[in-house]
Amino acid sequence: xxxxxxxxxxxxxxxxxxxxxxxxxxxxxxxxxxxxxxxxxxxxxxxxxxxxxxxxxxxxxxxxxxxxxxxxxxxxxxxxxxxxxxxxxxxxxxxxxxxxxxxxxxxxxxxxxxxxxxxxxxxxxxxxxxxxxxxxxxxxxxxxxxxxxxxxxxxxxxxxxxxxxxxxxxxxxxxxxxxxxxxxxxxxxxxxxxxxxxxxxxxxxxxxxxxxxxxxxxxxxxxxxxxxxxxxxxxxxxxxxxxxxxxxxxxxxxxxxxxxxxxxxxxxxxxxxxxxxxxxxxxxxxxxxxxxxxxxxxxxxxxxxxxxxxxxxxxxxxxxxxxxxxxxxxxxxxxx
Amino acid sequence: xxxxxxxxxxxxxxxxxxxxxxxxxxxxxxxxxxxxxxxxxxxxxxxxxxxxxxxxxxxxxxxxxxxxxxxxxxxxxxxxxxxxxxxxxxxxxxxxxxxxxxxxxxxxxxxxxxxxxxxxxxxxxxxxxxxxxxxxxxxxxxxxxxxxxxxxxxxxxxxxxxxxxxxxxxxxxxxxxxxxxxxxxxxxxxxxxxxxxxxxxxxxxxxxxxxxxxxxxxxxxxxxxxxxxxxxxxxxxxxxxxxxxxxxxxxxxxxxxxxxxxxxxxxxxxxxxxxxxxxxxxxxxxxxxxxxxxxxxxxxxxxxxxxxxxxxxxxxxxxxxxxxxxxxxxxxxxxxxxxxxxxxxxxxxxxxxxxxxxxxxxxxxxxxxxxxxxxxxxxxxxxxxxxxxxxxxxxxxxxxxxxxxxxxxxxxxxxxxxxxxxxxxxxxxxxxxxxxxxxxxxxxxxx
Numbered sequence: 001x002x003x004x005x006x007x008x009x010x011x012x013x014x015x016x017x018x019x020x021x022x023x024x025x026x027x028x029x030x031x032x033x034x035x036x037x038x039x040x041x042x043x044x045x046x047x048x049x050x051x052x053x054x055x056x057x058x059x060x061x062x063x064x065x066x067x068x069x070x071x072x073x074x075x076x077x078x079x080x081x082x083x084x085x086x087x088x089x090x091x092x093x094x095x096x097x098x099x100x101x102x103x104x105x106x107x108x109x110x111x112x113x114x115x116x117x118x119x120x121x122x123x124x125x126x127x128x129x130x131x132x133x134x135x136x137x138x139x140x141x142x143x144x145x146x147x148x149x150x151x152x153x154x155x156x157x158x159x160x161x162x163x164x165x166x167x168x169x170x171x172x173x174x175x176x177x178x179x180x181x182x183x184x185x186x187x188x189x190x191x192x193x194x195x196x197x198x199x200x201x202x203x204x205x206x207x208x209x210x211x212x213x214x215x216x217x218x219x220x221x222x223x224x225x226x227x228x229x230x231x232x233x234x235x236x237x238x239x240x241x242x243x244x245x246x247x248x249x250x251x252x253x254x255x256x257x258x259x260x261x262x263x264x265x266x267x268x269x270x271x272x273x274x275x276x277x278x279x280x281x282x283x284x285x286x287x288x289x290x291x292x293x294x295x296x297x298x299x300x301x302x303x304x305x306x307x308x309x310x311x312x313x314x315x316x317x318x319x320x321x322x323x324x325x326x327x328x329x330x331x332x333x334x335x336x
Numbered sequence: 337x338x339x340x341x342x343x344x345x346x347x348x349x350x351x352x353x354x355x356x357x358x359x360x361x362x363x364x365x366x367x368x369x370x371x372x373x374x375x376x377x378x379x380x381x382x383x384x385x386x387x388x389x390x391x392x393x394x395x396x397x398x399x400x401x402x403x404x405x406x407x408x409x410x411x412x413x414x415x416x417x418x419x420x421x422x423x424x425x426x427x428x429x430x431x432x433x434x435x436x437x438x439x440x441x442x443x444x445x446x447x448x449x450x451x452x453x454x455x456x457x458x459x460x461x462x463x464x465x466x467x468x469x470x471x472x473x474x475x476x477x478x479x480x481x482x483x484x485x486x487x488x489x490x491x492x493x494x495x496x497x498x499x500x501x502x503x504x505x506x507x508x509x510x511x512x513x514x515x516x517x518x519x520x521x522x523x524x525x526x527x528x529x530x531x532x533x534x535x536x537x538x539x540x541x542x543x544x545x546x547x548x549x550x551x552x553x554x555x556x557x558x559x560x561x562x563x564x565x566x567x568x569x570x571x572x573x574x575x576x577x578x579x580x581x582x583x584x585x586x587x588x589x590x591x592x593x594x595x596x597x598x599x600x601x602x603x604x605x606x607x608x609x610x611x612x613x614x615x616x617x618x619x620x621x622x623x624x625x626x627x628x629x630x631x632x633x634x635x636x637x638x639x640x641x642x643x644x645x646x647x648x649x650x651x652x653x654x655x656x657x658x659x660x661x662x663x664x665x666x667x668x669x670x671x672x673x674x675x676x677x678x679x680x681x682x683x684x685x686x687x688x689x690x691x692x693x694x695x696x697x698x699x700x701x702x703x704x705x706x707x708x709x710x711x712x713x714x715x716x717x718x719x720x721x722x723x724x725x726x727x728x729x730x731x732x733x734x735x736x737x738x739x740x741x742x743x744x745x746x747x748x749x750x751x752x753x754x755x756x757x758x759x760x761x762x763x764x765x766x767x768x769x770x771x772x773x774x775x776x777x778x779x780x781x782x783x
Binding site for chain 1: 417421424427428429430431432433439440443444446447486487490491492493494495496498499500514515518519522523663666700701
């Protein structure tokens with residue numbers, strides 16, 4: 001029986017490709033953050049707390065891929081995975097997940113990835129530094145491993161008390177003495193200034209292994225701080241980049257397999273530019289109808305020369321683009 | 337026999353297309369055009385201020401677009417671009433749900449039909465199973481295979497419903513079909529000497545194609561081709577003639593032949609061995625059911641495809657007419673070179689919406705469920721610009737296409753010779769040539 005017939009009957013079956021998941025329920029954490037419970041397909045091979053998964057969901061019929069940290073306990077009897085996302089302004093996927101997603105929806109997921117995890121030999125003293133939704137990978141670690149960590153301090157920043165994701169759970173952990181929690185509400189307390197605040201809040205920070213996740217500015221500051229203290233190896237950082245590509249008048253096109261790099265102007269098809277650079281490119285009608293020239297756009301932006309419409313890809317995406325009618329709209333990476 | 341929209345006298349028409357679309361250019365439909373680069377292929381762009389050059393055909397038949405200026409044609413192009421863009425911008429969750437529903441329906445239908453055929457020793461089971469399997473095979477090839485392989489659903493970014501990954505219930509591997517169909521046929525639609533779909537290299541279907549004695553047999557070839565259409569397409573996609581004659585270099589032909597044989601083996605094993613074996617005592621009835629379902633699929637899809645370009649009223653274009661062709665001119669050629677089938681929802685669905693052949697040729701990557709929506713707009717444009725829009729019911733269009741196969745089997749009348757005389761002299765020539773060839777062979781042997 002053909003595989004795709006089996007996938008129609010049971011998309012979560014063993015052997016289904018790509019790996020699928022089904023949304024079981026959605027739980028609002030704050031006004032604009034939600035936890036999603038996912039039943040993974042049979043081939044899900046588990047994760048280490050702190051890791052993330054690639055999450056592909058159809059919005060308006062178009063598949064969108066994002067990465068989310070896993071926050072679930074490994075020993076859940078129902079085997080569900082959880083991810084938590086905060087709706088950011090203009091965030092297509094995060095807004096959809098928080099406001100419109102319904103149980104029963106099928107999504108596609110990748111196997112767990114990432115090395116933002118605790119070492120098997122658990123460290124004696126740990127500092128978690130998180131900001132906003134950067135709490136999520138750390139929450140995965142806390143839920144699974146807090147009992148194995150003798151000395152935990154956590155500094156978490158959020159705009160106000162109401163914006164703290166997992167607030168109740170965090171405060172309970174602190175109340176039972178399993179960790180020390182420093183909550184900073186930046187709207188009133190101001191931003192964390194490592195050079196000033198760290199010695200005051202965590203006097204023994206130099207002795208601690210640190211896991212940090214949050215906005216880019218915060219992580220940059222952490223890297224500078226720990227580097228200056230010559231303790232950079234103690235700092236583990238997880239970055240969730242939001243990619244905004246300025247669609248300009250052309251740019252550098254990198255072909256990932258051949259390693260060819262060409263400067264493409266914004267008015268000419270990538271196919272032609274690449275051929276002029278001596279590349280062998282798949283091609284057909286050269287006018288956008290036969291789809292023989294389609295290649296995956298892995299990162300960056302291209303513009304459809306017929307309509308002016310710009311297509312974006314975030315790193316790791318494989319948005320299929322027609323190279324014969326697409327021009328570079330800024331730097332981009334194409335798999336070929 | 338065919339319905340041809342009444343041409344409007346464009347010169348006196350107060351709704352001059354070029355002026356109307358001049359207003360449209362700045363409307364919400366039309367996004368601002370990207371900066372024009374003279375080096376870009378004119379196929380990709382609308383080009384204003386270009387002089388039209390008419391390319392007469394050898395038969396001297398009138399050019400159906402002679403009344404349009406270059407500006408008219410580019411204005412028409414802008415209107416069609418706007419129609420395409422409106423649909424492209426409104427593609428969404430409903431369209432995605434549609435194609436997934438069709439796929440699921442088709443998979444269940446095929447599975448159920450094949451399950452019923454396991455008991456095909458009982459005639460009612462045979463009948464129901466064969467009917468179901470025929471429909472499933474038709475949907476697989478038409479609404480799913482043809483359209484998905486056109487990239488109509490690539491926008492969903494679902495790797496399973498994508499032109500680069502889809503495979504179909506057909507002896508031709510998807511990749512080879514895409515090349516001959518999407519690339520050659522859709523680019524060179526109805527251009528004499530360039531579009532091989534115009535008679536598939538075995539038939540004469542246009543007054544401007546030269547007549548050969550072998551064309552006398554084309555009603556028979558055409559019928560055999562219809563019965564075994566899948567195999568006809570396969571040999572055509574493979575470029576079998578070039579492979580056999582050695583015109584295609586071996587390093588190119590080998591992977592093509594291998595891919596084709598692998599696909600053929602899979603198809604034959606599935607329908608004529610594995611499924612019958614699963615049926616146990618119903619082995620032969622199941623094998624027969626698969627054969628009959630395949631023939632029904634072949635006849636139906638061949639009919640739909642004949643209706644697309646062969647009925648009377650459809651235009652062909654001179655060999656050199658596409659040199660420097662603009663996007664607007666390309667649009668006009670697609671409209672005039674295609675024909676629709678009129679009818680209800682079922683006809684459209686079972687023909688994979690190729691009943692909207694004109695719209696499909698204008699916008700090959702529009703999701704098939706949307707052709708019905710744009711058809712009235714395209715027809716209105718045709719009418720306004722004084723261009724024909726050939727359409728009719730399936731039986732009528734099929735009869736028209738077949739009539740062409742019969743009519744062009746014979747040579748055209750010449751001023752001083754009747755058709756009979758031309759045929760007779762061709763037979764005589766062939767006889768003489770054959771005799772000379774045999775004589776030459778004998779001489780060669782003796783020497």
